[in-house]
Amino acid sequence: MKPFSEDESLAYLTEQLAASGRQEPESEVRPLATELGGLPLALSQAAAYLVDAGIGCGHYRSLLSDRATHLTDLTPESGALPDDQTTTLAAAWSLSVESADRMRPVGLSRPMLRLTSLLDPNGVPEAVLTSPPSLHCLADQRDALTSTAGEPVTAAEAAGALRTLHRFSLLDHDPAHPQQAVRVLKTVQRTTRESLTADDLHTLARALADALLAVWPQTTRDHALVQALRANVDTLILHAQPGLYADGRAHRVLFTAGESLGEGGQVMAAREYFASLATANARYLGSEHADTLAALRRHAYWRSETGDVTGALDLYEQLLVRLRDSVGPDSPETIFARADLAWCQGRPGDITQAVATSSELLSDFLRVLGPDDPGTLTARHNLAWWHGKAGDITGAAAATDELLPEFIRVLGPDHPATLTVRHSLAQWRGEAGDAPGAAAAYDELLTHMLRVLGPDHPATLAGRHDLAWWLGQTGDAGQAADAYAHVLSDRIRILGENHPDTLATRADLAWWRGQAGNAQEAAQEYKLVVRDRIHVLGENHPDTFAARADLAYWQAMVGDTTQRGTPPSDDDGTDTPPGCQVELFLLDDTHPGVEQSTRITLRVRPDPGHPWAVSDSRRRPTLEVLALTPGPADIEPARAFYDHRTDLEFTFTPRRPGRHIIRFTLYENASGAALQQVETELTVTGSDIDAGLLVPTAERRQG
Template sequence: MHVHADRGSLAVGRADHVTYHAAPHGAVSWPHQVGVIPRRASAFQDRASAWQLRDASADAATAARILDGMGGVGKTQLAADHARHAWENGEVDLLIWVTAASRQAVIEAYAQAAADILHPDPAYPERAAAAFLAWLEPKPAPQPVRWLIVLDDVADPGDLRGLWPPAHSLGRTLITTRRRDATLTAHGRRVPVGLFTPAESLTYLQQALTVYGRSDNVADLAALTEALGHLPLALSQAAAYLADTHLDATHYRVRLADRARQLADLLPESEALPDDQPTTVAAAWSLSLERADQLRPAGLARPMLQLSAMLDANGVPLQVLIGEPVLTHLTAQRSDGAGQTLPAVSEEEAAGALRALHRLSLIDHTPDEPHQAVRAHQLIQRAIRDSLIPEDRDHVARTAADALIAAWPEVERDTDLARALRANATALLARAEDALYQPDAHGLLHRLGQSLGEAGQSSAAIKHFQHLTDTITHRLGREDHPHALAARGNLAHWRGEAGDSAGASAASAALLEDCLRLLGADHPETLGTRINLAACRGQAGDPDGAAAAFGALLEDLLRVLGPDHPHTLAARGNLAHWRGEAGDPAGAAQLTAALLEDRLRLLGADHPETLGTRINLAAWRGEAGDPDGAAAANAALLEDLLRVLGPDHPRTLATRGNLAHWRGEAGDLVGAAQLTAALLEDRLRLLGPHHLETLITRMNLVSWRGKAGDLAGADTAFAALLQPGDAASRGEGAVPGQGLTNGEGG
């Protein structure tokens, strides 16, 4: 059967039991459109995704193009632009726009197209839709129809079962969806739609505000686009909010940063949304989350996203979200509706919840990047946190803290993992710090500070422990609470490590008085404070006094804690160190060698404390007159450090510096300069040009190049050292020479 229209004879496939009639000549005017294309946004950006879509559509190798991405990135606007471009340029004869939120909506749109072209029985829309799909099938025709079907906002891939338009050399299908299911990509080619670039964000916001007669400071607008995460929907609604409230970008950004404010209160009311938008940013993902929560394993997507919303938007390590604290939390959250707890959630199910969220574009789950396996947009996180009542938000925050602690290794061999854990702990503190002081200071607060210090960030560790001390004291009203004492001890320790020996000594002395009064002389906290105080004496320039203090302290540690306690071992390392500093390097080497035997017995060869003791032993042997032996020991040690701790660990870098030092002392001046130059590159990459360790390495490079006779190279290195902005040129004091690395915390 044929249907005659003014474009000629069109072949139509027959569906079973479908009744339709040929349209009279001229009943359908070509080109023909079914459905309404959404109007163009007032500040539409013709961005790279639009060109990528046009390029993809020019290739007819696959049937459909699938625009996928999180809600609010502008998929519908890109699809509308594509459809409008094809229509206005005469590229299609039939254009069908379907708001495909449900299967019924797709059927009704197809039935409408069939009614316009084929005149089927209107009482049977499913049959009409089938007839229309059959009509689309490729077949010989004098003047075939070029068509484009847009299925916008497909919510469930299952809704399209049996409703996919056929592959056709003259037909194109374009789908927009938040879904990333494999069944979708089996039907076509993905065209992922992401956020605006910073430049696109700024241009968009400027143009959107121009519509309202606004012209704001460019730098302020750029900062605001960053705060909004370059999300097109958020930028559009923020522009409308700024216009309605007559607020400037800077003050709006301050309101956004205020955790006491709800995101919904910082957006236009639903009736004042721009560009016919159906929902606010705050509610844009609610339906997606409902659908994700229905996917297997049912009921776990929502609590998993709530946990993710407390952590770093730039990446959460996988082990954090599949660890025991999270599994326990998910088990408690999952019930059968009758108050009975279902079987315990497994790691496999927790990973399944992450995949469900990924399928709905609520997170990006990339298991191949284990340290940053889960990423979520900052505004999705904000909307999810806002949806929690205070009691639930605090509980989720403490669970996230438990999960971080459980994933945090006692020994930070993997520097990338440690960096990611610190970033997540910092994000959690920024979002829910109050919850981590209920009922007491959570262990994560102390672990974060220790990790900062161990990573070589002494200043950051000091700042952290000062804040922790002040907060605990303020909340509990006393400076002698056990958690406050621990924080004060860490604060004193890292002040000493940073070179503030006087401040560390005064803080340790005050802390010792409180420990003696509250805990007694033999309490581990008291003994640990005595260790710090003794070390401060040496750091203040009294190595003999420090050695004597550690000698006396060691007797008490052996009596109270025994020979194998970490405090006892640390005191032995400090005793060796200060004996060497007091002028007895041979004695220091003997004490360190004996300590190494016990470290090997108790901790094994690859434990960082064992490796730290080897660092010190090599150094003291060099100081005792054996630079060749020290160089050989450092070379062997470096191989183990690279294997165990990795190339970027502070101890690995320190050992490279020591190796260069002893090679030079053994007479290989050129080799020392070369090793130091290579080390400087990594110091600059990891720490920046103004870090103390970078400056030390620069000074050593000047020294070794000069000693090797490379006066021009020494001049160049010295000029770089005195570049404006360096600590030396700012008059912050002399930079000490690079000597041995004390791995014992003394």
């Protein structure tokens, strides 16, 4: 008999219960009818058990989910079957499987049903069940069950077994939807699993883990497939976790599933996944096993990606102590953990330490792994990156340009790491001042990314995001805003509204809409970005600080200084506007006298939340600085531009001894508004100037 539809199943189960004086709400009956798959035999025997045991549909569903309860315990005994039935549900399915096994391809239906019993009932990609590891397992299972030595199983025969099981209503096979082609009733899966021994479970678990890994795509371009594979890994863990540790190591598919979460944008889920994996690895392998420490390392990495850099740094420090003790200081695991630590150190701004650690690391990578190891190449790339962040943009660009042919030679032109190097090259080109060249480089890079990774890959979206930035830097704020709007739509669709990358695109879209002339809209949107970053990333995340600074900037542009840098709030109180320090230093150690020159540098240090405290220097407003000394002295240059990357240098030459006043006025270059003015005094006694830090007196100005 064909399965009932969902509504037919509901009506049947409701009628059977009513005949015995049972009335249950549809909200309880419908889920049970759905879980039983509309099979008339399953529905009738479930109704009989409910009446006989005096339990409700919800309780029955919980028993079905309880792995300690056998399915035979949830159906009436053979003498109490309803509707003159003579066969229990489990026995009926067993008979169906025996009949299916006699159909061509002979002997493969039961082995195939065994494989599917450990996978996601809501959808198994057909490629998993026709992959070489599955074919090998099917052949072994068939031979063991029939006590014969048959021929190898082909993919066509495996697909044939699926069709046979489909005809016997033991599973649903829909080749038109390959990512979820095979669906199996939970009750059928359960009956099958209950017939397996512990050795069977271990064997099937390893084979399925190999099969899942064999079809896992190298990139996450096919999100539907990756999501289906992850769901099947989760189900495999649920039913046969010990088998994934049968050879003394954690199966690689466990790590692959976790990485796919983070690479797909689910950074918080990846963080929690690897924390759980580390716990499981420790339970099955020991707390100091290499796979336990590897899971902890990935947990630390994804913890840093969620914004908890401090927590990640602590974890890395603890992990390195354990790695040095367990596998030694020169093991690849230890060196890669140190590389992660170096990268993490630079994220909150400790670039000097990141450069020092990366330099030391590169020597160890070369010594231990050799010049052509991908890890060594990545270490060279990261060192160049931190040099660039430290201000040596020309050197970073040259080192990265030198690296690109090496990545192409070792990994190929389409490897994601090679594309990352191209991305960095485009970035440094823009940082060096060539915004049109950077935009062109990103445009060319996106052609490769679309072909290799697909339009929805996070790296492709990041490339489009950066291209939009450099389009704005060429002077077309409107085009940049339009480009960001398109990226935002796709990031919301793919990553969700609260993903950190989505929030970054919202922030930059607001920035360029403001630059295009809509400062009020920019200020309003930044209020929402600050609010959402606090919710998603926390108060102390660097991106939250950056958003506060950008909000303060646009509030200043529209004249709203009462709550500078604060998100929407019900609090009617006002914040004290954040401060800004202008620091002046004497560079020369000597004490010049009258008619002798000395160099003075100017550096702006805004407090968090000040309009100029944007973490990305590219988005800080260029300031025009006018230097004036009213007395008999010269200062050159009299006019300079401050880009927040390097200190401004002035040359001061006094013409007489005594007190000299030097006044610096800072203007917002785009609008010409006077933003701040500071004055300082220098006393020239005879021929001596006090060397050291000059403390300016700042005067706040609106504008």
